[in-house]
Amino acid sequence: MEKITETIKQTNGYYFHYIPTKKYKTVTVVVKLKAPLEKKTITKRALLPYVLRQGTKRYPTKQEFQLKLDELYGASISLDGAKKGENHIISLRLEIANQKFLQDNPPILIQGLNLLHDVLFDPNSDDNQFAPSVFNREKETLKQKILALKDDKMSYANMRLIDEMCKGEAYQLHVHGYMDELETITSKSLYAYYQQMIREDRMDVYIQGDLPLNRMEEIVTSIFELTPSASRNQNHQEASRSIVEKSPKQVIETDQIQQAKLHIGYRTNVTFDQPEYYALHVFNGIFGGFPSSKLFKNVREKNSLAYYAASRLESHKGLLLVFSGIAPKDFEKARDIIKNQMTAMKQGDFTSHQIEEAKAQITNQLLETLDHPQGTIEFLYQQILADKRINPIDFIERIKQVTKEEVVAVSKKLQEDTTYLLTSEKGDSHE
Structure with a gap:
């Protein structure tokens, strides 16, 4: 296999990861936001990817957003949340053609990165709240997702096993959040938490493709910039180990x-x-x-x-x-x-x-x-x-x-x- 090399630099309030490879004709960019698993935030973090992926201020509707992706030679952007150990991770992913393989070498990578930036930092919001129509629709989408978990019996049984096995541990928390808490979330309260997430989460930005390091670092750091925060890179959550029942x-x-x-x-x-x-x-x-x-x-x-x-x-x-x-x-x-x-x-x-x-x-x-x-x-x-x-x-x-x-x-x-x-x-x- 081709040896995988990775350059990591701390810059602009986050970690920049560069992975050179000639294997693909695409460029992959992944942004990871990490925070400890906590009951008070898990439902908001579950809802945020649903809301953020619906559009930006510049492209506020799903149709306009998709049209822009189509213009970028069929680029794709996705968002989701997951728990890893006792951390909650929100991931944003961009897959885009490497412009060096396109006729006339159009600057689509910069446009793609700007679009990814806007998804995270300039969402469809106004007056310190997400667009109410988008928020209400996506809140209902997550509600249906939580209700449907009971119908997938294998996933439900696994969730119940973790409930019983990890009582009192952060890992017990449900990655899709909780219905009672979802009902209390408003567009403004979610936006307030979103701003806290941007201030406090550790952020890692990965870029992989057949591209020169200096140029990639220059482009990424010119587009992504965070306000330095004392708590941002100190939020690693150690998984609690070996809390074992005296008998199974x-x-x-x-x-x-x-x-x-x-x-x-x-x-x-x-x-x-x-x-x-x-x-x-x-x-x-x-x-x-x-x-x-x-x-x-x-x-x-x-x-x-x-x-x-x-x-x-x-x-x-x-x-x-x-x-x-x-x-x-x-x-x-x-x-x-x-x-x-x-x-x-x-x-x-x-x-x-x-x-x-x-x-x-x-x-x-x-x-x-x-x-x-x-x-x-x-x-x-x-x-x-x-x-x-x-x-x-x-x-x-x-x-x-x-x-x-x-x-x-x-x-x-x-x-x-x-x-x-x-x-x-x-x-x-x-x-």
């Missing part, structure tokens, strides 16, 4: 469903910034990360107990989450087989072939991620969140060097925390 707990809830959702949460006691993380990554690959994993083979294929069975890591919080869809009558059997696979991992009951297969799959997955400009930036931003620097090539090498002993050792750090079952009304007898 089980929560069973019922709904009108045919396929039950069995989710189990474990504390890994290892996060992205720690040396054991590479072994944990391989552990997850063997345990439940891929279709060749123990969960898939033993729960789904061998015993025909699950429609799906898999696991994933939350690398900044230190969690391993297991997901499975089962027939309600198979709860105990499926739960026990999943837990048996964890016991097998702790006892070293896996082969060298499984280790090498997991390493190869992790490597391929990472190479696939890095083959996409957005994926590269996301990987590099993980390092900002973890305050740990490692080149992607070195990351892959560390994965390849993981031994069986290291996988067993890291597996013994895992602690079962919460089992959550969402089952049919008849499933009450399990309690």
Whole structure:
């Protein structure tokens, strides 16, 4: 793979990241705004991307905004929010053609960056509030999104697992916010919080493409400028580690469903910034990360107990989450087989072939991620969140060097925390 290099400079109140590559004929710009996960702000932060992406003062309607993007040779701008560990991240992304490959070399990058700037710094607002018609419409859109979460039973079960597992921790907070708080937000109160976000969030600006560093730094810093703030770059939220119940707990809830959702949460006691993380990554690959994993083979294929069975890591919080869809009558059997696979991992009951297969799959997955400009930036931003620097090539090498002993050792750090079952009304007898 092509070596990925990154230049980082602190300038104009934010961090500028430059990633040169000749791989793409496009330029990718990503702006990341980071703040601690907090109950008092999460619903406002959930709503802001909906409102901001509707237009700017210069292009106040969705139609005018899209027309401008079309003029920029089909450029695209997107916004969303996510939680990573106990931080909340708002991301703005611009994908635009590299003008050096266009006839007459039109200055579309500067226009695209100005449009991205206006989305963030000059939104459709007046008199210290967002345009009421836009605000009201997007507030309703988020309301419907929150209501629809109950209909996606897998997502709902995962949300309830985190509710139970992380009570009292910031990570418990729902990334889409809360209905009762949404009802109280006004156009003016959201705008006031938006101004606070611009003042206080840590901001990282990434630009990736076949472009000279000096020119890119000059363009970006001429367009993006923040007021220096003492709190802006000090808002890193350390994930609270290892708040473990004295004994694992089980929560069973019922709904009108045919396929039950069995989710189990474990504390890994290892996060992205720690040396054991590479072994944990391989552990997850063997345990439940891929279709060749123990969960898939033993729960789904061998015993025909699950429609799906898999696991994933939350690398900044230190969690391993297991997901499975089962027939309600198979709860105990499926739960026990999943837990048996964890016991097998702790006892070293896996082969060298499984280790090498997991390493190869992790490597391929990472190479696939890095083959996409957005994926590269996301990987590099993980390092900002973890305050740990490692080149992607070195990351892959560390994965390849993981031994069986290291996988067993890291597996013994895992602690079962919460089992959550969402089952049919008849499933009450399990309690």
